[in-house]
Amino acid sequence: MYDFKLQSINLKNEKEKNEVYRFLEQFQLTLDKDVDYTVVLRDGNETIKATCSKEKNIFKCFAISEDLRGENVTSSLISHLIDKAFEEGIYHNFVFTKPDKIKIFTALNFKLIYEVEEAALLEYGIYDINKSLNKMIDRYSINPQSLKGALVMNCNPFTKGHRYIIEEAAKRCEEVLVFIVEEDRSIFPFKHRYSIVKEGVKDLTNVTVVPGGEYIISSATFPNYFIRKEDDRMRAYQNVDCNIFGKYFCSRFNIDKRFVGEEPYCNVTNSYNQTLKDIMPKYGVEVIELKRKKNDEEFISASKVRELIRNNKMDKVRELVPEVTWNFLNSQLGKEISERIKISNSPH
Template identity: 75%
Template sequence: MYDLKLQKINLKNEEEKNEVYKFLESFGLILDKDVDYTVVFRDGNNAIKATCSKAKNIFKCFAISEDIRGENITSSLISNLVDKLFEEGIYHSFLFTKPDKVKIFTSLNFNLIYKEENAALLEYGIYNINKALDKMIAKYEIDVTTEKGALVMNCNPFTNGHRYLVEEASKKCSEVIVFVVEEDKSLFPFKDRYSMVEEGLSDFKNVKVIPGSEYIISSATFPSYFIRKEDERLKSYENIDCNIFGEYFCKKLNIIKRFVGEEPYCNVTNTYNNTLKKVMPKYGVELIEIERKCYEGNYISASKVREFIKNNQMDQVKNIIPEVTWKFLNSNKGKEIREKIQKSNSPH
């Protein structure tokens, strides 16, 4: 092997970070903004010859100079990231990469979850998607012999609109599962969103509320480092997420209907719904789009709730949320979130 030394990059040091930026740019790549740990290999002249990073448990931003490929560099980089995760008490990780790089990582004991035209998602660690779903089935006592419907919701926060969609789904299926997106990229933390949904739907006897797991991917975690164009990145994210749901969740849990709310406002959600319409039938799953609930001529949405909070129109908020959400917004934690929304430039 070349005279290479491994170095951890200080991400707070702009000079060091810019070096990595420039190295990645020479491969047509970028350093994603959410990375929290980066390492490089330097040669005898102190020039970067290889790098990789992670964001929580997602490996990303790999690049290796042509002249040192085949020198077990990838394996060394991966080992360093895995050791770092172990230090942090994390024993399972994901990797997004280009489809032509899949063989490299499967040779290093990564398992392919799904591959599409521009991207592939792999995983590594002490469990895999099938084991995770088996555990979910056991923990939440899911009867896999019963055909069921499903909804995936973020609920940032839980509104009368969300409740209405579940109510409509519960009329069309003997069992319904509501998956609450687990990724903590929202103003309302997952733990609180989950509690609001669970309590707010407790009167529906044929509805189970379940954490979405790591496998219902958040667009916030999808990398931009190797897919620079936003529209291509969004398309790849949607394809991977929808196909994972069909290939694994629907098959394992006997889901035959997926419900979504019509999306009159958000273009991203609308294109996601269109992707679901194309993908779900491949797995024998019916995609059912339900018109959203209205209040005073406007569709109810979580973004509308946040907008009302920002403008301190709490009387309007009360009209479009269930009692459980109102109680949370008036708790100490809820008041802190309200203040954060009011101080922000835009409600996210």
């Protein structure tokens, strides 16, 4: 690649960013708004001939000019991103890509986790999904031989509705695993969501609360750059996420029931629940949809709690959350988070 040079882009410089946007548009791609590092390959005329980006440990937004295909450009770009991640203390990386690009990445020692018609997820680094789940078993003393029920929750924040669904699962199963979504895209940070739920169900002796890890995927993580239509992107996300849970989590932890709360308001959650119902049976897993708990004839939800906090109706909040959540909200950190909710329009 003589006469070519790799150059990092200043993402705060609109001129430099727009140059990358224009290059990606040639391939019907876009630059995801949440990337934190972008590199380009320029020729002797300073023209961009290839680019890639990352968001934390997720590689994305790849494009290479047709005249450079087969010139080991992908290898150079990936090596550069891996080195950059390494500098940041990140030793395990993911890439979402189109299925027809899988061979390119497996040739660079990425391992395929799962592919669907629209997208594939691969990983690279010091461990893989199977090692990660084995580590969970050891760390949280999970018996892989016993049958279990499972729930995946964000708990942003933990409500009496969450507590009710966990209780119902605990009544129907000898053991229950509650996976708390670990990705920090919520107004309540993961470490606090996790500790609040753990404290909030400690009386349920057959329930184990476990961090979800990197393999329970958030829809917010799923790439915009090559799946432009929101419906297509959501369908791909749901298929990847549900199949990863079935293929890896359910088989490794011996899960035969997945519990979800009925969703009276959110079409996206309804769609996700339906995808679970379609996919889980092929892994021998029953999906049990439970009616949500009500308060004054209104369903309890974390979004409702955040809305009440935003409107400073803390007396109403107290009716919807367990004591452990209420105590957190009245701590110094809880009050700071409440203030952020009041000035934020974010649904998360």
